[in-house]
Amino acid sequence: MSSQTPIVEIRSENYRFLQQHVYSHAGIVLEEDKHYLFESRLAPIVKQLGLNSINDLCTLLMATRETQVSRQVVEAMTTNETYFFRDPAQYDAIRTVLLPRLRRERQNTRTLRFWSAAASTGQEAYSLAMVLLEEGFSGWNIQILGTDLSSPVLERAQSGKYQQIEVNRGLPAALLVKHFRRSGMDWHLSDTVRRMVRFETIDLRASMRALGPFDLVFCRNVMIYFDAETKRKIMKELYGTLSRGGWLLLGGAETAFGVEEWFERQTIGNAVVYVVQ
Numbered sequence: 472m473s474s475q476t477p478i479v480e481i482r483s484e485n486y487r488f489l490q491q492h493v494y495s496h497a498g499i500v501l502e503e504d505k506h507y508l509f510e511s512r513l514a515p516i517v518k519q520l521g522l523n524s525i526n527d528l529c530t531l532l533m534a535t536r537e538t539q540v541s542r543q544v545v546e547a548m549t550t551n552e553t554y555f556f557r558d559p560a561q562y563d564a565i566r567t568v569l570l571p572r573l574r575r576e577r578q579n580t581r582t583l584r585f586w587s588a589a590a591s592t593g594q595e596a597y598s599l600a601m602v603l604l605e606e607g608f609s610g611w612n613i614q615i616l617g618t619d620l621s622s623p624v625l626e627r628a629q630s631g632k633y634q635q636i637e638v639n640r641g642l643p644a645a646l647l648v649k650h651f652r653r654s655g656m657d658w659h660l661s662d663t664v665r666r667m668v669r670f671e672t673i674d675l676r677a678s679m680r681a682l683g684p685f686d687l688v689f690c691r692n693v694m695i696y697f698d699a700e701t702k703r704k705i706m707k708e709l710y711g712t713l714s715r716g717g718w719l720l721l722g723g724a725e726t727a728f729g730v731e732e733w734f735e736r737q738t739i740g741n742a743v744v745y746v747v748q
């Protein structure tokens with residue numbers, strides 16, 4: 472007998488229920504053509520619960536509003552793709568423009584605060600931490616916050632353990648040797664880098680102003696999943712968390728969507744940065 476869950480077509484009322492469920496719990500819009508995505512991402516949950524199909528999973532969710540399963544379903548529908556030094560031009564801009572300015576302006580407090588919103592498994596936050604160490608900020612009070620809706624990815628981020636395939640993506644060999652230690656099949660990030668980052672579960676649609684002020688916010692490759700109204704609300708909140716002169720960095724495929732109202736768009740080398748005036 473096959474251990475695979477047989478593929479049973481998702482009934483249209485259940486498809487709508489799942490779309491609504493993911494939208495209301497994460498703001499993620501999943502269009503009509505995502506049957507395959509639901510099937511592949513939810514099959515492990517169906518199997519784990521000993522159910523026969525996604526339709527049964529929907530029945531369970533509708534009947535019980537089971538919070539643990541409800542959360543699992545939402546988390547399974549998030550896309551967590553990330554890698555070290557994604558969009559390297561942005562890290563170059565941080566290194567060559569933002570950090571020299573902050574070094575001058577913050578000589579008194581020697582405190583800098585950064586936020587990786589939608590941090591996934593942590594590569595974005597840790598890339599920044601390594602840049603700060605390379606640029607000689609080790610004696611400063613550096614606070615990097617990494618947040619995400621999904622707890623399982625944050626647990627991985629917190630562990631600082633990465634597989635070979637993950638360190639092969641974007642991480643320069645010199646930084647791998649310097650900041651990681653090999654342990655069995657994995658690579659463990661040094662405590663020095665790990666201690667620079669704190670991870671927390673936060674839904675980007677919540678009020679975020681109290682988290683600030685930050686000198687830089689990464690909010691990359693997550694807005695693409697939201698509708699216009701959600702994006703606008705989040706942009707306004709992000710604006711409220713940044714210091715004057717602070718930077719917002721978006722993903723490569725993410726364009727302004729009203730950002731100009733709050734930020735000035737600047738091009739630095741091949742990077743686009745949004746600056747609070």
Ligand SMILES: C[S@@+](CC[C@H](N)C(=O)[O-])C[C@H]1O[C@@H](n2cnc3c(N)ncnc32)[C@H](O)[C@@H]1O
Pocket residue numbers: 496497498499549550551552553554557588589590591592595618619620621624673674675676690691692693696722
């Ligand atoms: C594609 S990853 C981006 C990771 C990283 N920022 C990068 O660009 O490499 C998108 C992340 O957004 C998170 N996410 C989705 N909806 C969210 C929400 N409403 N609030 C917070 N995080 C969310 C997902 O869990 C996922 O880890």
